[in-house]
Amino acid sequence: MTDLASTEAAAGTALAETDDGTARLHRNLFVAIAALLVIAPFVAYPVFVMKVLCFALFALAFNLLLGYGGLLSFGHAAYFGMASYVSAYTAKNWGLTPELAILLGTAVAALLGTVFGALAIRRQGIYFAMITLALAQMVFFFSLQAPRFTGGEDGIQAVPRGKLFGLVSLADDRALYWLVAAIFMAGLLLIYRIIHSPFGQVCKAIRDNEPRAISLGYRANRYKLMVFVLSAALAGLAGATKAIVFQLASLTDVYWTMSGEVVLMTLVGGLGTVFGPIVGAAVIVAMQNYLATFGAWVTVIQGVIFVACVLLFREGIVGVIARAIRKPL
Numbered sequence: 091m092t093d094l095a096s097t098e099a100a101a102g103t104a105l106a107e108t109d110d111g112t113a114r115l116h117r118n119l120f121v122a123i124a125a126l127l128v129i130a131p132f133v134a135y136p137v138f139v140m141k142v143l144c145f146a147l148f149a150l151a152f153n154l155l156l157g158y159g160g161l162l163s164f165g166h167a168a169y170f171g172m173a174s175y176v177s178a179y180t181a182k183n184w185g186l187t188p189e190l191a192i193l194l195g196t197a198v199a200a201l202l203g204t205v206f207g208a209l210a211i212r213r214q215g216i217y218f219a220m221i222t223l224a225l226a227q228m229v230f231f232f233s234l235q236a237p238r239f240t241g242g243e244d245g246i247q248a249v250p251r252g253k254l255f256g257l258v259s260l261a262d263d264r265a266l267y268w269l270v271a272a273i274f275m276a277g278l279l280l281i282y283r284i285i286h287s288p289f290g291q292v293c294k295a296i297r298d299n300e301p302r303a304i305s306l307g308y309r310a311n312r313y314k315l316m317v318f319v320l321s322a323a324l325a326g327l328a329g330a331t332k333a334i335v336f337q338l339a340s341l342t343d344v345y346w347t348m349s350g351e352v353v354l355m356t357l358v359g360g361l362g363t364v365f366g367p368i369v370g371a372a373v374i375v376a377m378q379n380y381l382a383t384f385g386a387w388v389t390v391i392q393g394v395i396f397v398a399c400v401l402l403f404r405e406g407i408v409g410v411i412a413r414a415i416r417k418p419l
Contacts, residue, residue, distance in 0.1 A: 160297030165226025171344030199326020360406025
């Protein structure tokens with residue numbers, strides 16, 4: 091009996107030490123990311139870095155839904171793109187300051203996610219994925235057929251960056267960069283907190299074994315809807331910010347290929363990892379930027395790299411690193 095108690099105590103101590111080690115590693119990674127964000131605009135083109143950050147936040151939002159909620163959506167472009175349109179339209183036509191335009195775009199994405207999520211979670215698996223794709227295509231065709239709001243095929247161009255809180259001009263790329271970096275860091279910390287909260291633990295339990303979670307008294311559909319809305323809102327935050335950065339909202343933002351890109355970013359970086367989508371977004375955006383001279387061959391090269399990653403790094407880049415160091419990332 092004494093041996094059993096001592097064994098359990100030793101196991102508990104080892105688990106606590108492991109948790110402390112993981113928390114320490116994550117804190118160090120957050121500090122490293124913050125340091126990189128400070129250095130980045132001085133060593134790289136600020137607009138390129140801002141694009142990476144916007145898509146990294148988009149991939150983080152998608153990973154929250156798929157990696158931790160177990161829900162595969164093929165329609166996340168709807169929230170990213172609609173928030174982009176709302177942010178661009180209100181900044182250009184209503185004269186809203188950038189922070190208000192971004193917040194309004196995020197709110198619209200959350201509302202759209204609530205409606206679409208309530209419909210989609212009634213089904214599971216491939217049926218859920220197909221419903222999200224169909225709903226996203228409805229948003230695309232609405233955007234195409236409502237030129238007074240979206241600008242149709244031309245999109246909303248020459249969106250003013252305005253002044254932050256009506257005081258700080260964001261016309262300079264570096265001035266805008268600090269806002270984008272702050273939004274990205276806030277989104278990353280929020281997602282990290284969600285994942286490690288009791289709500290996040292329940293979502294992971296539903297992902298792993300929904301019938302058992304239901305038998306324990308959890309209302310699975312309520313949790314799935316909540317994580318869906320959170321993911322849609324964060325995707326909208328990324329899209330609204332991107333519209334201000336590039337001063338443009340276009341049909342590309344709501345097209346189904348945008349949903350495919352975010353899936354690609356998440357899988358390349360590491361599905362179900364905290365930091366994987368950031369790496370995946372950086373890799374994909376860098377490829378699009380530096381391989382642009384290849385024209386249409388960029389998509390072929392992306393496909394080859396994606397197949398190679400799936401075959402050689404099934405857990406994604408960060409997933410492989412996490413397995414090597416035996417600590418969750």
